Amino acid sequence: MVTVNAMGDKCPVPVIKTKKALDALTAPETIEVLVDNETAVANVTKMAQSTGATVTQEKLGEDEYKVTIQALAGEGSQTAPAGAVCDCVPTGDTVVVISSDKMGSGNDELGKVLIKGCIFAITQLDELPKKMIFYNGGAKITCEGSDSLEDLKNLE
Structure with a gap:
């Protein structure tokens, strides 16, 4: 077992x-x-x-x-089907575009946890996305102090 x-x-x-x-x-x-x-x-x-x-x-x-x-x-x-892990998980020649430091609207803290989880899920893929683009609020995720910075460094 x-x-x-x-x-x-x-x-x-x-x-x-x-x-x-x-x-x-x-x-x-x-x-x-x-x-x-x-x-x-x-x-x-x-x-x-x-x-x-x-x-x-x-x-x-x-x-x-x-x-x-x-x-x-x-x-x-x-x-497993792609949606079984996270609906935001890309593969192959996919380009991931992130324009906010949170996912969804309403509860900002939950949104930050969700985007962090999504980025972590991307690091666990067998086939990584071709590129990731961060702009506007999403650029905050790439800055020092970001909860996702270590995951992004691993992706790099």
Whole structure:
């Protein structure tokens, strides 16, 4: 059995960790994913089901959940649909254009967490985007002190 500890990780990290565990499989295996919120449970479940795996969920306690994935032989080599990880994840010759330091409107703090998660998700792709362009408020993400600066340096 493989255990993925994603406690305290924000989306899309639990999905990315689980996808990496699936990709590493060479035979049928059970993967247990530990998370601390219902959104992560839903996202991990959706991604795992998209590979054909059987998935069960269990609430272990307050802010503690377990997603159990019964992965099939060779399943780790399958690729989940792009939207299963993050709707903003590009591949191939894609050019990513970011014009704001947050994603969406309404709650600015949530928007900053979402754009950081999206940039991190891009760093985990097998095939990176061809270019990334940052302008207007998006240029702030490339400056010293940005929460995403380390991820951008890794992409570089």
